[in-house]
Amino acid sequence: MRLASFQITNFRSINDSGPIDTPQITAILGRNDSGKSNLLRALHSLNPAEGLAELSPIKDFPRHRRLEECHGDTPVVATRWSLDDSERAELAQILPRAAGVRHVTAGRGYGTARWTGLEGLGDLSLDVSDIKGKVRKIVPAVKAAAEKLAEQARATLEQAADAFDAAMILSPDYIRWSAGAVAALQSLRKAMAAADAELSDKQEQMLVELEEVARSIANDTPALARAKEWVLQKLPRFICVDEYPALPGRQNIAEHLARKGWGQAAPEQRNFEKLCKVAGLDPQQLQDLLEKNDQATRNQLANRAGSVVTAEIRRLWKDRELKVRFNLDGPYMDTLVSDPNRAYDVEVNLDERSRGFQWFFSFYVTFFADTKGAGDAVLLLDEPGLHLHARSQADLLAHFEQDFGNQIIYTTHSPFMVPVHRPDAVRTASTSEAAGTTVSNKAEGDARTLYPLQVALALSQTAGEAAKPQQRESTARAGVPSRELIEPVASLP
Known part of the structure; x- marks a missing residue:
């Protein structure tokens, strides 16, 4: 099933978002504190990968309204999903009169009960x-x-x-x-x-x-009840990522395994577990080989893991070709990063790399580990790429489009994360004291809301002009836009 649209009501800053259309990739633009993150949090609650849970009226019900207004069935999330041909056939097998159904709906309130519907379901009829x-x-x-x-x-x-x-x-x-x-x-x-x-x-x-x-x-x-249950079973999971905690450059494997066994793993240990998953390493196997003094096998596994991660990082990190190597030193594993193309190829611990690269590396590891095997999960990303250079943000956006078959909904206020080549993918979030957070499927809003989109369009036009042959050759060679092309951007509100 593919998410066609969703609508959030009665949640934090949101009284009624209005229906939000969702193509394969959806970018929600808005100023700070416009409620963009609340949209993702509420949508995530419909079918979270971690399991369904009640919402908290004290925490989540709009603060300007009385708590007595909030009940278990107070609506929060309403979604509309498109069915492909195989899903339509499967549904018709369960409920024959649903043969013409092309869209289904699903929603939830503050309790854990969820409701579903079959859009366009024909009435019972007899001759x-x-x-x-x-x-x-x-x-x-x-x-x-x-x-x-x-x-x-x-x-x-x-x-x-x-x-x-x-x-x-x-x-x-x-x-x-x-x-x-x-x-x-x-x-x-x-x-x-x-x-x-x-x-x-x-x-x-x-x-x-x-x-x-x-x-x-x-x-x-009973067939109708089974059909509605089928809709819930078919709902893709929502994976929401709003933090990409830094990975430690040095990890004590023995301590990691001990904490894991005691059920006391800290965030650093959990992130290290994700790194091992991405790299194809088993911490327990590495520790067993250490105890057997089999350094050769340990090093071979580490070298292979470094090659796997390096290949992916080079494909995704366009800033420059870096090399990742895992060094095993007794119970410790160090993540080392070097730049082979530099005059001096010096390995530096991950902890000492730039904040932007640390963010990207953490994003890659966390995102890959959390989404691997997620199938048709819908990915919800809150302000991805904040610490990245502008060009790296553009690379990240291309990564979303080229490397994932999943639907992705993300929030941003960066012009470099705006898919200007796909204007149908842009949504704008606005907020007012009277209406709360609302979302437009068109590029609508005040000057601050539209500023990232305006800048993105101006930069796109600038890039197109700079690419034209025999036009401002010296400027193009230097990679710097001319003054007359920059002025429209500078004059934007």
């Missing part, structure tokens, strides 16, 4: 004249067969025929009618079997068709 016509032919045929029986057997079969005739009279409540019709059909079958009475092939076929109609209606209620 009344067809049912009446078949009944009019079957009842006389049964009574005709009863005429050939002894008096007591005849009376029993005629009673069953009359009961069947009465039960097959349609009522507006199709579900209730179907329960009576199924029971009457079963009684008629038993009476005919007991009397050894038979109908013609054509009449028998009519009886079978009536049984199928009655059972399909009787089964609709």
Whole structure:
């Protein structure tokens, strides 16, 4: 399923966000404290990877409203999902009348109960004249067969025929009618079997068709319940990442394993576990090899892990080609980074690299570890790339588009994280005292809200102009836009 849109209500700064359309990648722009993060937090609560939990009215219900207004079913999240062809076929197998359903909905309130819907689900319908016509032919045929029986057997079969005739009279409540019709059909079958009475092939076929109609209606209620449960089971998980804590450049493997065994792993240990997952290393295996004094195997594993991580970092970090190496020193593992293309290829511990690279490395490790095996999870990222250079932010955006099949929704106020080549992906968040946080599917808002988009468009135009042949050649060679191209950007509000 693909998230088509969502809407947040009654959550923190949000009274009603309005419907927010979500293509493959959605960028939500807004000034600081406009409520962008609250949108992601609320959406994440619908189906978090960590498991469903109640929301806190004290913490999450809008502060300007009375707590008595908040109940377990007070709506918070409403979502709309598109189904692909295989999902539509699977749903129709569960509930035949859902064959035309192309979108489903799901939502939640402050309690843990979630609700679902099938958009465009057709009403239960019956061909009344067809049912009446078949009944009019079957009842006389049964009574005709009863005429050939002894008096007591005849009376029993005629009673069953009359009961069947009465039960097959349609009522507006199709579900209730179907329960009576199924029971009457079963009684008629038993009476005919007991009397050894038979109908013609054509009449028998009519009886079978009536049984199928009655059972399909009787089964609709449990089938509808199964269809709604199917929607919940199919919902993609939401993975929300709003922090990328720095990874320690040196880790004591023995201490890590001990803390893990005691259930006292600190954030640094948990992040080290993620690094090992990404690099294909097993801390317990490394410790066992140390105790066996098998340094050769340990070093081979470390070298392979360094090559794996280096290849990915070079693919994603465009600033310059760096090399990552894991050095095993007794119980310690150091993460060392070097620049082979520099005149002096000096290895530096990760802790001593630039803040931007540390952020990117942590992002890569944390994001990869958290999302690996997540399948069709929807990724929610709050202000990614804040510490990155402008060009690296652009590389990060390209990474989102090229390396992930997942839907991604992220917030930003950086012009370098605005996908100007995909204007349909940009949403703007605004806030006011009266309305709270609202979101527009168009580029709307005050000057501060639109500023990142305006700058992004201006920079994109500048880059396009600079790329034109025979135009400001010296400026282009220097990589610096000319003054007349910069002035429109500087004059933006």
